[in-house]
Amino acid sequence: xxxxxxxxxPSLRQLFWGMLQVALSSFGGGLSAWSQRIxxxxxxxxxxxxxxxxxxVARLFPGPNQINMAVYIGADFHGLAGALVALAGMLLLPFxxxxxxxLAYFQFHTLPAVDRVLAGVVAAAAGMxxxxxxxxxxxxxxxxVALLLAALVFxxxxxxHVRLIPAVLVAGPLAMAWYWPHRSGQP
Numbered sequence: 016x017x018x019x020x021x022x023x024x025p026s027l028r029q030l031f032w033g034m035l036q037v038a039l040s041s042f043g044g045g046l047s048a049w050s051q052r053i054x055x056x057x058x059x060x061x062x063x064x065x066x067x068x069x070x071x072v073a074r075l076f077p078g079p080n081q082i083n084m085a086v087y088i089g090a091d092f093h094g095l096a097g098a099l100v101a102l103a104g105m106l107l108l109p110f111x112x113x114x115x116x117x118l119a120y121f122q123f124h125t126l127p128a129v130d131r132v133l134a135g136v137v138a139a140a141a142g143m144x145x146x147x148x149x150x151x152x153x154x155x156x157x158x159x160v161a162l163l164l165a166a167l168v169f170x171x172x173x174x175x176h177v178r179l180i181p182a183v184l185v186a187g188p189l190a191m192a193w194y195w196p197h198r199s200g201q202p
Contacts, residue, residue: 022059024092027100033058034085034104046081048147054088061088063154075187081105164190 025033033053040049047070055066069091073083082105089101123129155161168186171177 019059021062025058025060027093027096029058030089030092030097031100031104033060034089034101035108037081037085038105038109047084048143048150050081050084051147051150060092063150067151067154075183160193161190164193 037046037050037053040053051063051066051070054060055063061069069084069087070080073080073087076083082102085101085105086098089097089099091097093100120129155165164186168182171182172179
Protein backbone atom coordinates (compact mmCIF):
# COMPACT_ATOMS: atom_id res chain seq x y z
CA UNK A 16 0.00 0.00 0.00
CA UNK A 17 1.47 3.35 -1.01
CA UNK A 18 1.02 6.39 1.16
CA UNK A 19 -0.49 9.56 -0.34
CA UNK A 20 1.93 12.30 -1.38
CA UNK A 21 3.19 14.54 1.38
CA UNK A 22 1.80 18.05 1.70
CA UNK A 23 4.17 20.99 1.27
CA UNK A 24 6.31 21.91 4.26
CA PRO A 25 4.07 23.71 6.79
CA SER A 26 4.61 27.37 7.59
CA LEU A 27 5.30 28.42 11.17
CA ARG A 28 1.66 29.48 11.51
CA GLN A 29 0.43 26.11 10.20
CA LEU A 30 2.84 24.36 12.55
CA PHE A 31 1.46 26.30 15.53
CA TRP A 32 -2.17 25.55 14.61
CA GLY A 33 -1.39 21.90 13.88
CA MET A 34 0.24 21.38 17.26
CA LEU A 35 -2.59 23.30 18.94
CA GLN A 36 -5.05 20.97 17.22
CA VAL A 37 -3.10 17.96 18.52
CA ALA A 38 -3.08 19.34 22.05
CA LEU A 39 -6.78 20.24 22.10
CA SER A 40 -7.93 17.04 20.38
CA SER A 41 -6.22 14.81 22.87
CA PHE A 42 -7.81 16.08 26.06
CA GLY A 43 -7.77 13.21 28.54
CA GLY A 44 -4.91 11.33 26.91
CA GLY A 45 -4.10 9.67 23.66
CA LEU A 46 -1.66 12.31 22.46
CA SER A 47 0.32 9.86 20.34
CA ALA A 48 -2.80 8.66 18.57
CA TRP A 49 -4.05 12.18 17.87
CA SER A 50 -0.61 13.40 16.90
CA GLN A 51 -0.28 10.57 14.36
CA ARG A 52 -3.78 11.16 13.02
CA ILE A 53 -3.26 14.91 12.56
CA UNK A 54 0.38 15.01 11.41
CA UNK A 55 0.34 11.90 9.18
CA UNK A 56 -3.26 11.22 8.14
CA UNK A 57 -4.92 14.64 8.00
CA UNK A 58 -2.18 17.16 7.26
CA UNK A 59 0.24 14.69 5.57
CA UNK A 60 3.31 16.50 6.87
CA UNK A 61 5.15 13.22 7.46
CA UNK A 62 4.93 9.62 6.39
CA UNK A 63 3.99 7.04 9.02
CA UNK A 64 7.60 5.83 9.02
CA UNK A 65 8.93 9.37 9.61
CA UNK A 66 6.41 9.86 12.40
CA UNK A 67 7.38 6.58 14.09
CA UNK A 68 11.05 7.53 13.86
CA UNK A 69 10.28 10.87 15.52
CA UNK A 70 8.14 9.19 18.18
CA UNK A 71 10.97 6.77 18.95
CA VAL A 72 13.42 9.64 19.31
CA ALA A 73 10.92 11.57 21.46
CA ARG A 74 10.46 8.60 23.78
CA LEU A 75 14.20 8.17 24.27
CA PHE A 76 14.62 11.67 25.73
CA PRO A 77 13.47 12.67 29.20
CA GLY A 78 10.26 14.63 29.52
CA PRO A 79 6.77 14.24 28.11
CA ASN A 80 6.81 12.30 24.83
CA GLN A 81 4.49 14.58 22.91
CA ILE A 82 6.29 17.73 23.99
CA ASN A 83 9.47 16.10 22.69
CA MET A 84 7.58 15.06 19.56
CA ALA A 85 6.35 18.62 18.95
CA VAL A 86 9.92 19.89 19.27
CA TYR A 87 11.09 17.15 16.88
CA ILE A 88 8.43 17.99 14.28
CA GLY A 89 8.98 21.75 14.55
CA ALA A 90 12.77 21.43 14.36
CA ASP A 91 12.48 19.08 11.40
CA PHE A 92 10.64 21.73 9.39
CA HIS A 93 12.02 25.06 10.66
CA GLY A 94 14.89 24.44 13.06
CA LEU A 95 14.85 26.28 16.39
CA ALA A 96 12.05 28.65 15.36
CA GLY A 97 9.88 25.68 14.36
CA ALA A 98 10.64 23.87 17.60
CA LEU A 99 9.61 26.91 19.65
CA VAL A 100 6.44 27.52 17.62
CA ALA A 101 5.40 23.86 17.83
CA LEU A 102 6.10 23.87 21.56
CA ALA A 103 3.98 27.02 21.99
CA GLY A 104 1.16 25.36 20.04
CA MET A 105 1.29 22.36 22.32
CA LEU A 106 1.44 24.33 25.56
CA LEU A 107 -0.04 27.85 25.58
CA LEU A 108 -3.79 27.34 25.28
CA PRO A 109 -3.85 23.84 26.81
CA PHE A 110 -1.92 25.08 29.86
CA UNK A 111 -4.38 27.95 30.31
CA UNK A 112 -7.34 25.58 29.98
CA UNK A 113 -5.74 23.13 32.41
CA UNK A 114 -5.33 25.84 35.02
CA UNK A 115 -8.98 26.89 34.62
CA UNK A 116 -10.16 23.26 34.80
CA UNK A 117 -7.98 22.67 37.85
CA LEU A 118 -9.61 25.59 39.64
CA ALA A 119 -13.08 24.29 38.66
CA TYR A 120 -12.19 20.75 39.80
CA PHE A 121 -11.15 21.94 43.25
CA GLN A 122 -14.48 23.77 43.54
CA PHE A 123 -16.64 20.81 42.38
CA HIS A 124 -14.60 17.63 43.00
CA THR A 125 -17.01 16.35 45.65
CA LEU A 126 -19.87 16.00 43.14
CA PRO A 127 -20.42 12.37 42.00
CA ALA A 128 -21.06 13.51 38.41
CA VAL A 129 -17.48 14.79 38.18
CA ASP A 130 -16.11 11.29 38.98
CA ARG A 131 -18.36 9.72 36.32
CA VAL A 132 -17.23 12.21 33.67
CA LEU A 133 -13.57 11.58 34.51
CA ALA A 134 -14.11 7.79 34.32
CA GLY A 135 -15.50 8.26 30.80
CA VAL A 136 -12.53 10.36 29.78
CA VAL A 137 -10.13 7.67 31.05
CA ALA A 138 -11.95 4.99 29.03
CA ALA A 139 -11.75 7.10 25.86
CA ALA A 140 -8.02 7.74 26.42
CA ALA A 141 -7.39 3.99 26.81
CA GLY A 142 -9.21 3.35 23.53
CA MET A 143 -7.09 5.95 21.72
CA UNK A 144 -3.89 4.41 23.10
CA UNK A 145 -4.98 0.97 21.87
CA UNK A 146 -5.80 2.45 18.46
CA UNK A 147 -2.28 3.87 18.18
CA UNK A 148 -0.83 0.52 19.20
CA UNK A 149 -2.70 -1.28 16.42
CA UNK A 150 -1.60 1.32 13.85
CA UNK A 151 2.03 0.78 14.85
CA UNK A 152 1.50 -3.00 14.79
CA UNK A 153 0.41 -2.74 11.15
CA UNK A 154 3.74 -1.08 10.32
CA UNK A 155 5.74 -3.92 11.91
CA UNK A 156 3.47 -6.93 11.38
CA UNK A 157 5.96 -8.77 9.11
CA UNK A 158 9.02 -7.93 11.23
CA UNK A 159 9.42 -10.87 13.60
CA VAL A 160 12.31 -9.30 15.52
CA ALA A 161 10.27 -6.15 16.24
CA LEU A 162 7.29 -8.22 17.38
CA LEU A 163 9.50 -10.41 19.57
CA LEU A 164 11.19 -7.39 21.13
CA ALA A 165 7.81 -5.72 21.77
CA ALA A 166 6.42 -8.90 23.33
CA LEU A 167 9.47 -9.34 25.55
CA VAL A 168 9.31 -5.74 26.77
CA PHE A 169 5.55 -6.08 27.38
CA UNK A 170 6.03 -9.28 29.41
CA UNK A 171 8.95 -7.77 31.32
CA UNK A 172 6.97 -4.66 32.28
CA UNK A 173 3.61 -6.32 32.90
CA UNK A 174 4.30 -9.71 34.47
CA UNK A 175 7.89 -9.54 35.65
CA HIS A 176 7.41 -5.98 36.98
CA VAL A 177 10.68 -4.73 35.51
CA ARG A 178 10.94 -0.97 35.90
CA LEU A 179 10.76 1.18 32.77
CA ILE A 180 14.28 2.65 32.90
CA PRO A 181 16.10 -0.74 33.09
CA ALA A 182 13.81 -2.07 30.32
CA VAL A 183 14.70 0.89 28.09
CA LEU A 184 18.40 0.62 28.95
CA VAL A 185 18.43 -3.05 27.88
CA ALA A 186 15.89 -3.14 25.01
CA GLY A 187 16.92 0.20 23.46
CA PRO A 188 20.56 -0.71 22.72
CA LEU A 189 19.53 -4.21 21.57
CA ALA A 190 17.03 -2.76 19.08
CA MET A 191 19.48 -0.12 17.90
CA ALA A 192 22.20 -2.74 17.37
CA TRP A 193 19.82 -4.99 15.43
CA TYR A 194 18.38 -2.26 13.21
CA TRP A 195 21.51 -0.18 12.74
CA PRO A 196 22.12 0.26 8.99
CA HIS A 197 24.87 -1.99 7.68
CA ARG A 198 26.89 -1.31 4.57
CA SER A 199 25.44 -4.34 2.82
CA GLY A 200 21.91 -2.99 3.37
CA GLN A 201 20.89 -5.98 5.51
CA PRO A 202 20.23 -5.99 9.26
